[in-house]
Amino acid sequence: MEPLPRHRSAYTCELDDNRWLLLLSRSPTLMNVYAILHHHGLDSLLKIIAATEKELLEIDGIKGKSAKRIVTNIHEGLQDITVPLIIGSSGVLGESIGSKKTDALFRDLPNVLELSSKDSHRSLKKKILAIEGFSEITTDKIVERLKYAKSLLEQMTKYCTFKQQMRV
Numbered sequence: 025m026e027p028l029p030r031h032r033s034a035y036t037c038e039l040d041d042n043r044w045l046l047l048l049s050r051s052p053t054l055m056n057v058y059a060i061l062h063h064h065g066l067d068s069l070l071k072i073i074a075a076t077e078k079e080l081l082e083i084d085g086i087k088g089k090s091a092k093r094i095v096t097n098i099h100e101g102l103q104d105i106t107v108p109l110i111i112g113s114s115g116v117l118g119e120s121i122g123s124k125k126t127d128a129l130f131r132d133l134p135n136v137l138e139l140s141s142k143d144s145h146r147s148l149k150k151k152i153l154a155i156e157g158f159s160e161i162t163t164d165k166i167v168e169r170l171k172y173a174k175s176l177l178e179q180m181t182k183y184c185t186f187k188q189q190m191r192v
Contacts (some may be wrong), residue, residue: 060083060085066079072098077095101150102184103113104185106127106130107137107186108130108131116169117169117172117173118165118166120162128155128157132154133155136152140167140171141174145167
């Protein structure tokens with residue numbers, strides 16, 4: 025499996041994992057916890073999600089109640105979420121492509137991940153450009169990085185339950 029790209033996010037001025045955890049836990053204080061976790065080797069989103077209470081208790085400054093709350097908040101935050109939310113929040117498609125863009129992308133092309141494997145870049149680009157609000161630069165970025173989005177979803181599947189998107 026290809027590793028996900030790591031880049032700085034303009035939103036948080038830190039790695040995209042910070043942005044993720046803030047969104048999923050809905051708790052701004054998690055940023056301080058993230059700094060502690062990062063310092064102790066839990067330096068990626070997937071490592072933090074996979075951490076157990078027992079592992080967290082081995083870290084100085086994290087006690088029983090905090091460890092339980094961290095694990096609970098992360099796992100509850102990963103339930104009944106949408107694919108566009110995961111992809112948009114992660115920044116995996118690029119810094120300027122967040123949840124609004126990914127919502128529009130998946131609303132108009134719900135099978136975009138499958139198309140990225142089947143269609144040529146040119147064909148996929150043409151389909152994405154037909155969506156209102158997608159420029160040539162944004163579309164090029166998306167087409168190039170959809171493989172990373174697929175990889176992220178494969179890795180996240182064991183931790184998340186996904187809500188089905190309904191087209192109205």
